[in-house]
Amino acid sequence: MEKFTTITGIAAPLPMINVDTDMIIPKQYLKTIKRTGLGTGLFAELRYDEDGKPHPHFVLHKPPYTEAKILITGENFGCGSSREHAPWALLDFGFRCVIAPSFADIFYNNCFKNGILPIKLPQEEIDKLLDDASRGANATITVDLENQEIRGPDGGVIHFDIDPFLKRCLMEGLDDIGLTLEKAEHIENFETSSRARRPWA
Template identity: 75%
Template sequence: MDKFTTLTGVAAPLPQINVDTDMIIPKQFLKTIKRTGLGKNLFHEMRYDHNDREIEDFLLNRPAYRNAQILVTGENFGCGSSREHAPWALLDFGIRCVIAPSFADIFYNNCFKNGILPIVLPQEEVDKLMDDAHRGANATITVDLESQTITGPDGGTIAFEIDPHRKHCLLNGLDDIGLTMEKEEHISAFEKALHLRMPWHHHGG
């Protein structure tokens, strides 16, 4: 999993509430078990018409936002059925950070598993970033996970909260498997230390 440390990128505004996982990636694209390639179908029904032609005025089809890496959106983002394809599609499109007043729990957890940083902020802070994001290609914001700050195009900063354990995992690019290995290293180091202090404690044998 890619580490997440600092991200500077274009923020795209999607001022909708209750964007569900079916809007993020419609069910006809769930057949794949590959994590890559789903980006072109992200927000499929909003992005393409019935002939699979791009709908020009949809946000991510506009030149300014084609390379957006940050999404600013409304409350309860990622609700609906739990599908890990939703974060896969965002990631494959190039989005590494989603900022919203609230997220659906399962989607929120799935983001961390896939190296995406979901940030929860009060509505008025989200509104400020939404305004910034409406500036198109000039809407470059910087998200610094280490210092837990978001810096807007004008240099103003917003602080955000994140669980320390999840922060550690993202900063180090640890998914569930990486975590297990990291824990095992701690355990074996602990056992070695224990063994040195109490050599008469033989494990097994």
């Protein structure tokens, strides 16, 4: 998993509440177990009409938001089913950070396991960031995980809280497999000892 330390990029505003995982990545895109190629289906029902033509008014079709790395959105983001394809689609599009007042628990935890930083902030701070994000090419925001800060285009700083364990996992690029491999030496020693004690097993 790619490490997350500090990113600076365009922030895309999506001021919607209760955006569920089916809205993030509709069910017809769930036929694959690959993590790549899902970015085209991200918010598909908002981005395209019934003929597959792009809705030009949708934020992710407007430059510079086509290159956005940060998403600013509303409360209860990622609710609905627990599909892991939702963070995969966000990551494949290019998002490394989602900022919202609240998240569905499963989606929130899935983000950390896929290299995305979800940040919870009070609505008044979200409103400030939405205003920053509305500036188009001037909507560059820096997210500094080590110092737990968001720095806006005008120099304003917002502090955010994060669980220390989840912070370490992101900064070191550790998913569940990576965490297990940290104990590889202990696992190997146990298996060697177990084979010696129970050669019949």
